[in-house]
Amino acid sequence: MKKAFLTMVVLSAALFAEQEVRHLDRMKNMQEMELAMSTIQKGFLFDNLSVVKNGVKDLKRTAQFTESFIKVGVKTKSGVNTHLYAKNQTDSITMLADEIQDAFAKGDKYAAANGYLMVLSKCLSCHQTIRSW
Numbered sequence: 001m002k003k004a005f006l007t008m009v010v011l012s013a014a015l016f017a018e019q020e021v022r023h024l025d026r027m028k029n030m031q032e033m034e035l036a037m038s039t040i041q042k043g044f045l046f047d048n049l050s051v052v053k054n055g056v057k058d059l060k061r062t063a064q065f066t067e068s069f070i071k072v073g074v075k076t077k078s079g080v081n082t083h084l085y086a087k088n089q090t091d092s093i094t095m096l097a098d099e100i101q102d103a104f105a106k107g108d109k110y111a112a113a114n115g116y117l118m119v120l121s122k123c124l125s126c127h128q129t130i131r132s133w
């Protein structure tokens with residue numbers, strides 16, 4: 001009996017730890033995306049294509065972690081398919097990131113800044129949506 005209880009304690013601690021890790025990973029990924037966005041902005045302001053490229057590369061890499069886009073344990077009121085939603089966000093952020101780089105490389109800074117703004121709106125709209133779920 002005592003043994004069974006102990007096993008349960010150990011098991012739930014392990015489960016809790018796993019959830020904690022996943023949570024941290026998501027936050028870490030979000031913070032990395034934030035850093036990538038800052039790098040892109042820095043590239044704009046210092047007029048430096050390779051800095052923009054680095055930011056775009058980091059943004060595309062971090063945006064691939066679709067799981068981090070899903071708030072664990074949240075069921076949506078309106079029955080939104082969170083996986084599909086997250087996948088769509090990944091795809092459009094990746095596409096926009098390429099557009100930013102292409103526009104900046106061509107010297108069209110205005111179009112590049114516009115692409116940046118569109119990515120930022122994606123970030124904000126998801127945060128807004130997730131809060132209302």
Ligand code: HEC
Nearest residue numbers: 027030031033034037069070071086089122123126127130
């Ligand atoms: C499809 C959904 C989704 C998209 C798109 C998204 N995020 Fe998030 N973001 C989340 C979730 C979920 C959290 C955690 C919110 C919570 O748990 O309350 C979060 C939190 C954050 C945080 C806070 C992290 C912390 O440590 O508190 C930052 C910073 C962030 N996101 C940056 C970004 C940036 C930058 C982008 C766009 C490039 C972005 N996010 C796009 C879902 C998303």
